[in-house]
Amino acid sequence: MIYCPHCGSEVNEGSRYCSQCGQQIEGNQQKPIHKSEDPEKKKWLPIFIPTSVFLLLSAALFFVYTHEQRVNQNVIQSKQEAEDLALSGHFKEAEEKLRNAVDQRPNEEALASDLRSVQAALDVRKEMNQIESMIENDQLQEAEKQLEELEETIQGNDSQLFLTFVTETNSLNSKITVMKINQELNQMTNIDELASRLNELSGLNLKEAAQVREKVTEKMVSLSTEKAEKALSEKQYSEAISSVDQALQYVVNNQKLLQLKERIQQEKTAFENEQQQRLEQAMQQAAKDELKNQTDALEVVSAQVRKDEFGDYMVTGTVKSVATQIISTVTATYEVLNRNGEVVKTDHAKVYPIYLNPEDEGTFEKVYYDLKGDDYSVRVTEMEWLVE
Secondary structure, eight states: OEEOTTTOOEEOTTOSBOTTTOOBOOGGGOSOOOOOSOHHHHHHHHHHHHHHHHHHHHHHHHHHHHHHHHHHHHHHHHHHHHHHHHHTTOHHHHHHHHHHHHHHSTTOHHHHHHHHHHHHHHHHHHHHHHHHHHHHTTOHHHHHHHHHHHHHHHHTOOOHHHHHHHHHHHHHHHHHHHHHHHHHGGGOOOHHHHHHHHHHHHTOOOHHHHHHHHHHHHHHHHHHHHHHHHHHHTTOHHHHHHHHHHHHTTSTTOHHHHHHHHHHHHHHHHHHHHHHHHHHHHHHHHHHHHHHHHHOOEEEEEEEEEEOTTSOEEEEEEEEEOOSSOEEEEEEEEEEEOTTSOEEEEEEEEOBSSEEOTTOEEEEEEEESSOOSSOOEEEEEEEEEEEO
């Protein structure tokens, strides 16, 4: 009897292929194989060999499968941990996790993509640290320019990681705004300009913003007070109150400004009362002056009669203007008295100059050829004039 050397099955003599396994049977193998004396051993041999091969292959496959499963689990865990770390801002630790995962699965594009995103985030973090350093060193223009470029980079990246930087870039922008306003504060001399900066600061939720807001309001109070005090010294009360009210729009209930406004109003009231009193007094004085100018504008300084060398008598007199306005065309009416006090002549004469300013003096004279005797005197009885 002949057996297949490959599977041990019985084959017919002269067959070139095994009917069971299909393997070719060499000529030198086509020799009868006599049954051994142990028929049980030959019975199990065809089953033992393939079973052993199967078990070995199964063990190898199980080992490979188990190993790959463990690697997959490690990679998945590392990827998840890296994502959590990256989203919480721990990019360096996330990078290490992803590097380990890529080493285990170098051909996994998703891992490589995540690693590139984390490395890009690390670059952004480094640049943000540089910008913060610039801000601390008051290099605000350079910081602002670099931040604008960084924001463009962030907006151009669709990775979820970069969304975490938006809040931080907003915070950096706020810091730059606060620092710039703080630097400009000393040069600001206008309430409206300060109000504009105050509006910018009002939307910034930063400790530094609160501090600069306080400085802006203090500057507002200072400028308003200075401007109001200057107007007050010039009796410009409405302007002074307006200056205070302008600042009070932004620093409501500021006690210093409220007290200043109250003082301005008090001084305004006092000034108006004083002005009213002065006006009334001026009106009264004007009425008195008008009455005096019309009825008592002149006083007689002197009036006399003297006899000249030709025996004629000359009446002369001096009058003084006590009016408050210019008067003109003054005529003096007088009486000539004899030694007994009897009026011997009544006459009038023009006073020169024609125009008399307040406190000016004018004179009049007239010659009489018909007076006889001696010892005459003159008494001015009336004067007439025009008020210019």
